[in-house]
Amino acid sequence: MSGAPIAIAWFRRDLRLDDNQALASALAAATPAGQVVPLFVRDPAILASWRVGRHRAERLDAAVAALDLELRARGGRLVVRTGRPDDVLPALARETGAREVHASRDCTPYARRRDRAVAAALGPGVPLCLHAGTLLVEPEAIGERRIFAPFHRAWLEALGSSALLGPVRAPGRVVVPASVSSEPIPAVAPRGEAAALDTMAAFAERADRYARERDALDGRTGSRLSADLHLGTISPRRVLEAVSEPSFVRQLAWRDWAAHRAWFDPASLGRTDPIRADDLAGGDPGDLPAQTRDPALPAAWAEGRTGYPAVDAAMRQLAETGWISNRARMIAASFLVKDLLLDWRLGLDWFERALVDADVASNALNWRWVAGVGPDASPWFRIMNPVLQGERFDPHGLWVRRWVPELRNVPDAFVHRPWDAPAGPPHGHRPRIVEHAQARARALAAFRSSAGVRSSRAGMRQGPDADRQGPGVDQ
Secondary structure, three states: OOOOOEEEEEEOOOOOOOOOHHHHHHHHHOOOOOEEEEEEEEOHHHHOOOOOOHHHHHHHHHHHHHHHHHHHOOOOOOEEEEOOHHHHHHHHHHHHOOOEEEEEOOOOHHHHHHHHHHHHHHOOOOOEEEEOOOOOOOHHHOOOOOOHHHHHHHHHHHHOOOOOOOOOOOOOOOOOOOOOOOOOOOOOOOOOHHHHHHHHHHHHHHHHHHHHHOOOOOOOOOOOOHHHHHHOOOOHHHHHHHOOOHHHHHHHHHHHHHHHHHHHOHHHHOOOOOOOOOOOOOOOHHHOOHHHHOOHHHHHHHOOOOOOHHHHHHHHHHHHHOOOOHHHHHHHHHHHHHHOOOOHHHHHHHHHHHOOOOOHHHHHHHHHHHHOOOOOOOOOOOEOOHHHHHHHHOOOOHHHHHHOHHHOOOOHHHOOOHHHOOOOOOOOOOOOOOOHHHHHHHHHHHHHHHHOOHHHHHOOOOOOOOOOOOOOOEO
16 A cells, blocks of 8 residues: 555444544544545454344445445445454455544443454554544543433533534545455445434424324324434434424434433343332243233234234334334333233343344333333333323324225224224234233233332333333323
């Protein structure tokens, strides 16, 4: 290689050129007259994991293909290599003579272990420089907070701090060493930064309706930016610039809160961590009533065969598309944990595999919230009624009929309770695997007996949009 300075820009969860501090820093390190190696590592530890389902893998390939096109439009290209990052990065640094490696920070335990291994393998002569950009506020800017409300206050204060970096523009030109080889770019339809910016612009036009309409089960009024934020095809700072609607900004805070907890308490993401004695949902299946140990129940839930239209529509849409609205996620999760009294970690794993936007930190925090465990949990008595939820947030049954087509001819009044229809449920509709009123009573009894004094303090811990309900309220 020539004597001109070379830096590596290692793309991970920041598959964009706009507002990419890691890329901007790599370009700055390579000046004057230097070159940058934009790198994406196909990490077998991630891609071969059973937790990465088809939808997320396809969306990742589409984002990588789009990133290559964006770089080519600026005279560059993406370099793709497969292997362990702590093998790939040192080898590429030796091959190119790169002096620095720049990347965006990630707060998950795996990412932190990976980055420590890469830094050690690179050695002191080639520093691994990590930059902000995945979150709006980095964990250290606030310090540890164990409950969302004080975190949210500190987060809002930090957003107003002049110390925070503003967005940086995409580079006009990227020069990549011609001699550096690349594996083939995924041969798929690209979907990345440009599509994400279009999605954001469309949401910004309807954001004033977000607070009123965000719970619609078909998700039509949501941002639809979750996968883009997860893969980093759009910057959270650009999103905040475009949309300042308070309810939505609170959701961005909850996203940062999940990463905050992952940073300060990595065990909160674990699936094998011990359940505390006063945790209410999950734990040893031997401690649950005999009827909840039926091995057919998890499959019926995952495949959308519970007999409850809102739950089944959610799970079928998830399987086919990899995405469901936040309200649909809560209904399905509440049904698994409280109607079926199954371990919340079953749902955690299923969602992580099925969701196109599956984020390790957010997924764990959200499931803990629904299950009533973790640092900031939904009250144990918050049990969602899937019939009432469907009638409230899909009143004409359009969403349910789309995903549960056997209900297409059931009148609106009975589409969420087809067993009450005068002609009875339609042919092909599965009977309910539990009766909600009985399941609710069983859950309340089980949780009350194990909760003790926890019930009083559980009601005081609220998530980003918790309904402040009294004990036993069936929503």
